[in-house]
Amino acid sequence: MRALVFDVDGTLAETEETHRQAFNETFAAHGLPWFWTTENYRRLLDVTGGKERIRHFIDTQHPPGGGDAIARIPALHADKTERYARLIDAGAAAVRPGVIRLVREARAEGLKVAIATTTSLPNVTALLVSIFGGEGPTLFEVIGAGDIVPRKKPAPDIFRWTIDRLGVAAEEALAIEDSENGIRSATGAGLHVIATPSFYSAGQDFSGSLAVVSDLGDPGRPYHHVAGAGASDEMVTTASLRSWLAAVNRRGPSLA
Numbered sequence: 001m002r003a004l005v006f007d008v009d010g011t012l013a014e015t016e017e018t019h020r021q022a023f024n025e026t027f028a029a030h031g032l033p034w035f036w037t038t039e040n041y042r043r044l045l046d047v048t049g050g051k052e053r054i055r056h057f058i059d060t061q062h063p064p065g066g067g068d069a070i071a072r073i074p075a076l077h078a079d080k081t082e083r084y085a086r087l088i089d090a091g092a093a094a095v096r097p098g099v100i101r102l103v104r105e106a107r108a109e110g111l112k113v114a115i116a117t118t119t120s121l122p123n124v125t126a127l128l129v130s131i132f133g134g135e136g137p138t139l140f141e142v143i144g145a146g147d148i149v150p151r152k153k154p155a156p157d158i159f160r161w162t163i164d165r166l167g168v169a170a171e172e173a174l175a176i177e178d179s180e181n182g183i184r185s186a187t188g189a190g191l192h193v194i195a196t197p198s199f200y201s202a203g204q205d206f207s208g209s210l211a212v213v214s215d216l217g218d219p220g221r222p223y224h225h226v227a228g229a230g231a232s233d234e235m236v237t238t239a240s241l242r243s244w245l246a247a248v249n250r251r252g253p254s255l256a
């Protein structure tokens with residue numbers, strides 16, 4: 001194992017409620033009588049990427065003013081991105097258990113640590129600063145984000161782009177993901193995945209992953225094993241990841 005590749009939304013922190021709030025504030029500020037409820041947002045999350053999600057909403061739910069708004073999607077999304085960063089700067093999203101510990105542990109051991117996400121780069125930067133402080137963005141050797149590849153998750157492109165930049169082979173890297181779209185993207189690029197389901201992804205199909213755990217766990221705050229590797233550990237460490245990856249690379253796919 002030479003690299004860990006982290007997803008962002010839902011994996012590093014429970015951010016989707018903050019995204020939803022930023023979308024809804026944007027709609028109101030632009031005079032659009034639209035409001036995304038949690039129930040609707042759960043469905044809309046099938047489409048990754050904020051611009052793509054607004055377009056999908058207009059195309060499938062035909063909200064009032066939708067046709068005219070299509071040309072304004074880039075401007076709406078730019079506004080949403082600014083609002084999201086302000087909310088994150090104000091402390092809107094809490095880091096998930098074990099994330100800070102595992103990132104620091106991996107770096108201390110000389111592992112490469114990277115990000116592969118569909119969310120926009122300014123959102124990633126804001127979140128990393130809020131989680132790790134000012135050094136946050138520098139802790140990740142490669143950050144694959146947003147429109148850097150044209151086809152977003154579940155396409156494998158963003159994970160391929162990220163491991164190519166890292167200079168590692170897919171079987172030398174592990175992905176940490178919270179969603180079915182993310183697992184499809186990572187496995188499509190040949191990576192094994194540890195799944196940590198989040199508020200919005202709970203109940204999705206995680207069967208492509210090597211292990212499903214409630215979260216990464218921390219000392220005195222053990223994770224719950226859900227499926228696959230890792231039944232007896234207190235927390236997900238680099239040692240556990242190495243042993244799970246070595247076992248699966250020896251055996252061939254062992255699905256959760």
Ligand code: XBP
Nearest residue numbers: 008009019048049050117118119120
């Ligand atoms: C999460 C997403 C993103 C965010 C919105 O993907 O689907 O689209 O909801 O971000 P991931 P933008 O878990 O891979 O980070 O509005 O910046 O697109």
Ligand code: MG
Nearest residue numbers: 007009010178
């Ligand atoms: Mg995610």
